[in-house]
Amino acid sequence: xxxxxxxxxxxxxxxxxxxxxxxxxxxxxxxxxxxxxxxxxxxxxxxxxxxxxxxxxxxxxxxxxxxxxxxxxx
Amino acid sequence: xxxxxxxxxxxxxxxxxxxxxxxxxxxxxxxxxxxxxxxxxxxxxxxxxxxxxxxxxxxxxxxxxxxxxxxxxxxxxxxxxxxxxxxxxxxxxxxxxxxxxxxxxxxxxxxxxxxxxxxxxxxxxxxxxxxxxxxxxxxxxxxxxxxxxxxxxxxxxxxxxxxxxxxxxxxxxxxxxxxxxxxxxxxxxxxxxxxxxxxxxxxxxxxxxxxxxxxxxxxxxxxxxxxxxxxxxxxxxxxxxxxxxxxxxx
Numbered sequence: 001x002x003x004x005x006x007x008x009x010x011x012x013x014x015x016x017x018x019x020x021x022x023x024x025x026x027x028x029x030x031x032x033x034x035x036x037x038x039x040x041x042x043x044x045x046x047x048x049x050x051x052x053x054x055x056x057x058x059x060x061x062x063x064x065x066x067x068x069x070x071x072x073x074x
Numbered sequence: 075x076x077x078x079x080x081x082x083x084x085x086x087x088x089x090x091x092x093x094x095x096x097x098x099x100x101x102x103x104x105x106x107x108x109x110x111x112x113x114x115x116x117x118x119x120x121x122x123x124x125x126x127x128x129x130x131x132x133x134x135x136x137x138x139x140x141x142x143x144x145x146x147x148x149x150x151x152x153x154x155x156x157x158x159x160x161x162x163x164x165x166x167x168x169x170x171x172x173x174x175x176x177x178x179x180x181x182x183x184x185x186x187x188x189x190x191x192x193x194x195x196x197x198x199x200x201x202x203x204x205x206x207x208x209x210x211x212x213x214x215x216x217x218x219x220x221x222x223x224x225x226x227x228x229x230x231x232x233x234x235x236x237x238x239x240x241x242x243x244x245x246x247x248x249x250x251x252x253x254x255x256x257x258x259x260x261x262x263x264x265x266x267x268x269x270x271x272x273x274x275x276x277x278x279x280x281x282x283x284x285x286x287x288x289x290x291x292x293x294x295x296x297x298x299x300x301x302x303x304x305x306x307x308x309x310x311x312x313x314x315x316x317x318x319x320x321x322x323x324x
Contacts, residue, residue, distance in 0.1 A: 007120070011130035016195050020188040024137040031180045031297055039304040046311060046320035 096299035107292035114285030148178035156238035179217035205254035
């Protein structure tokens with residue numbers, strides 16, 4: 001048996017040792033991916049809010065200033 | 075705020091400062107976690123000799139024990155932050171407490187599953203309702219309760235305060251987990267690594283265990299920093315410093 005096979009066999013306990021390590025890494029990877037996705041979503045929502053705010057401000061400005069200002073008499 | 079708290083600590087509690095501080099530190103924490111993790115895994119899986127009683131099955135210790143320590147350590151951090159949040163109403167403390175809960179739950183889950191996978195070949199059973207295992211399961215339910223209570227409220231800060239209260243009450247369980255192997259008869263083995271007094275574990279097995287312990291500590295810091303940063307952005311949505319970040323990271 002090669003040394004790699006010996007290593008993978010874990011002295012007959014491969015069925016317990018490797019799943020344990022798999023769970024360890026799977027859970028920690030899930031723990032690092034979830035906040036990454038959340039951060040992206042939060043930033044997207046923030047930008048959407050900024051866009052809404054700026055269009056509202058523009059609309060407010062346009063309603064205050066008439067579209068065709070009357071020219072002042074000379 | 076009391077004058078004995080240094081000014082820099084006071085400043086660090088302000089969301090924009092902590093956001094920058096955590097952003098600078100996070101990559102280093104992650105790098106240290108990976109470095110110590112790789113060294114620890116190599117030492118534990120390759121270099122350390124098989125145990126004279128348990129053969130190679132004992133190698134689960136290198137993830138099981140650091141995760142178990144983290145499950146209690148993170149609960150301690152969460153409980154302290156929750157206390158600060160309730161007494162001084164500091165927003166950052168609330169966020170730290172609430173964002174610690176999912177990481178703590180993750181480590182508790184790992185502890186239970188890896189312990190089960192270790193118990194089957196050594197004890198002949200996946201699970202037994204003994205003191206150590208049951209109190210660790212209660213710890214998982216406490217974490218899940220804190221997460222659930224936090225999300226049950228419409229108002230985030232109100233939810234954080236309710237969940238912080240539960241987190242503080244649950245601290246009573248942490249010493250029970252720790253001392254359960256001494257207080258009750260249990261299948262679970264006693265501790266082999268002691269902070270005070272001699273440890274009954276050989277150096278070849280101890281140093282990879284300590285490396286993995288450091289790796290999980292640094293991982294927690296990295297994960298917490300990322301989560302807290304995102305939470306601060308969400309909580310401070312209307313403020314100028316957040317607007318600048320949202321615009322620059324388009």
